[in-house]
Amino acid sequence: MSLTVRDLTVAFDGTVAVDRVDLEVPAGSVTAVLGPSGSGKSTLLRAVAGLESPASGTIRYGDEDLARVPTHRRGFALMFQDGQLFPHQSVARNIGYPLRLRRLPSARIADRIAELLDLVGLAGFGDRTPATLSGGERQRVALARSLAVEPRMLLLDEPLSALDRGLRERLATDLHDILRRAGTTTLLVTHDHEEAFAIADRMAVMRAGRIVQSGDLAEVWAHPTDAWAARFLGYAGVLSGEQAAVLRAVIDPSGSWTEVALRRSALVVDPDGPLSGVVLAARVSPEQTRLEVDVDGLGTIAAVADPARPAAVGERVRLAVRTDRLATLPETQPSEFRHLSLE
């Protein structure tokens, strides 16, 4: 069953943290809410868990209105950024906690704990105490504990943010696989677009308490709603006005768009390319050479070159545009038009 949030507002002491939010988490999906810190995404998650009371709006699971359902009866397991394992209990007792709450026979509990430890790749860790685990291991245990009773929904609050980079990437892949295998409907909040892309299949972008865009991962990625969303989703730069017009003339003369977001690899060094510019900086990496180029008519912009064909600083190069690496942005918001027409 899916979760439906309608017109949800949560306020603290008069400050609105979540502002009239609509959100859909389809059954079986992994939906990420992506937003910078202070955007209200964690509050949204806590409201779904029943830890914050909404000022208005509804949260439904299937047909059931959750307004009067307390946290412990919602069946939504929440996993925090730092796991929040119970420090006085062993790993096995931590994972068995929700099972003991449901008074399962102890043999069943032991089997389930072993199964879960296996699932998260920590077989044999049952007797350890949380204090002896690394950050990544702790998050795995927290995940196993959250999955123990097959929750109706799993809520993840920045599940990987506390980990260092290498571990984060590995655990993100694992998390993706574990969630698909368990088939659990999941709502995830994060400020890291890479984390969201690695784990989720649907995404909502949140800013200042509001959802500004939502949909399938590919859809959101391909059509950022505005310049801010594009940058937050990982686009390297946004061109508008004159510069956007110069690029439009080259790649889409019949188009009418006025703003475009470019990924780092949208411009590539190519002797037959339509654009020309002077290389300002070059940094070699194993995959490609990352350049900064002062492109005629576009200004300073990121570009890439094949390492086999190096470009030196100060050299004039020609550049081709890869249209699958850029996204045109919709017209400026109506509110700004209104503002202009008043003048």
Place this chain on the structure above:
Amino acid sequence: MARPDHALTARRLGTAALAAVPLAVLGAFFLYPVGGMIQRGFWPDGAFDPGGVLDVLTRDRVHRVLWFTVWTAGLSTILAVVLGVPTAFVLHRLRFPGQRLLRTLIVVPFVLPTVVVGVAFRQLIATSGPLGGLGLDGTPAAIVAALVFFNVSVVVRTVGAFWEGIDRRTEEAAATLGASPARVFLTVTLPALAPAVASAASVVFLFCSTSFGIVLTLGGLRYANVETEIYLLTTQELDLTSAAALSVLQIVVVTGLLVALHRARRTAPPLARAGESGRSPRLRDLPLVGWTVVVVALLMTPLLSLLVSSLRTDGGWSLANYRALQGTGADNALLDTATHALQRSFEVAVQAAGLALVLGTIVAFLVSRRPRSAGVRRLSATFDGVFMLPLGVSAVTLGFGFLITLNRPPLDLRTSSLLVPIAQAMVALPLVVRTVAPVLSSIDPRQREAAASLGAGPARVLLAVDLPHAWRALAAAAGFAFAVSLGEFGATSFLARDDTPTMPVVIYQLISHPGSANFGMATAAAVVLAAATGAVMLVVERLRVGSVGAF
């Protein structure tokens, strides 16, 4: 130019000289008197004879005293925990208007002199008092009630501070896993809170079992705990051997408890600190909020009642009791006027606080250094421990020790007006060290190193790095020592001469004399003393030094 090892030696000598000052004072005015008292017990006639001590411990009366001490302290501890833990939740885990006022009110009883609490409860439960109908006057119930009154705030503060630091999200994680609020409390909150509750309970038990002023004022001659028994044996029956035997027993037990407490705290797992504020109360918190209001009301009742009673004479409102403070009481119950005693109390408190602050700051400074060598570190830990000894030795024992050792050469201070301030300084010394040392230890040593590398000499480093961090703690420690000294009764009751009493001694003398006029005057004196102590502690509280009153 001095060679490096010369410089090192010079620094070590300097440190040793600095350490020698407080050690000498502690040796002369704590170890020597207490040692003399122990000697009096085991060497009654100059020859080693432990039989006397063992004999004392087999007496029926001593057994009764021991049992009374244990059961009143135990019951008071349980009641203080039961009243205090829900209150700690409401005052430290929730957030609502008026909370600060409630937090301040709850601390008030703890900073009051014991004699004041004794007088407050006596007038409350006296047959003519507001609760006279309950027939509690002269019963152990009155003693237990007063002990609970005194110690609820210890539980609220200790448990509350710890509770504030527990990450709320651990409880939330349990709730999302399906645990009901009651289950969350039993399986997550309580296990995390247990060390703090145990620690608070041990401290309260310690305070209750060594309580002197309250038991003496409310128990009179009928009910005695170990402390008051030592006092009665010494001053009424002049049986110094028995008193010494009880003192030794108490030192052993209390020191044992303190060491156990210290160990238990050291092995407690480190806390996950979450610097978040409380949440707003919900409907289901209502019973607990109500509980807290009742607790605060219970704590305020004796004090308000004391105030009202001090303002009434012969069934009418008047300031006669306060005016009487200028005299010596009905039937000349006092040898000096109460106003003189108050003035003397202030003078003594200034001297005692000054001495305790100087010595305590030196000790705190030395123990807060982090020496590289393991040997020096051990030495430093021992040094620290020695200055905690006065916590484990009751003030009565100390006063008694002063009485029997400082009355002849090499140290004959019988007539010295410094005897009382010195004894009070010894009582306040560990409190000063415990307030200042944590603050000095919290200064990153690299700050001092940075200052030194920029060219600051040792004195400049102290001024530039230590002082800005520590001045609040020093001020708070001075105020705390001053307030403790103002209310100190245990040691002072032995040492203050009848013609030069301090305010707590005056209050005790007044309530020991029959007559409602004297009792009325005692209530007025108690209000004045409570106001003075309260005002000082209010200033200390304002300084917001977390280590004040941490045991």
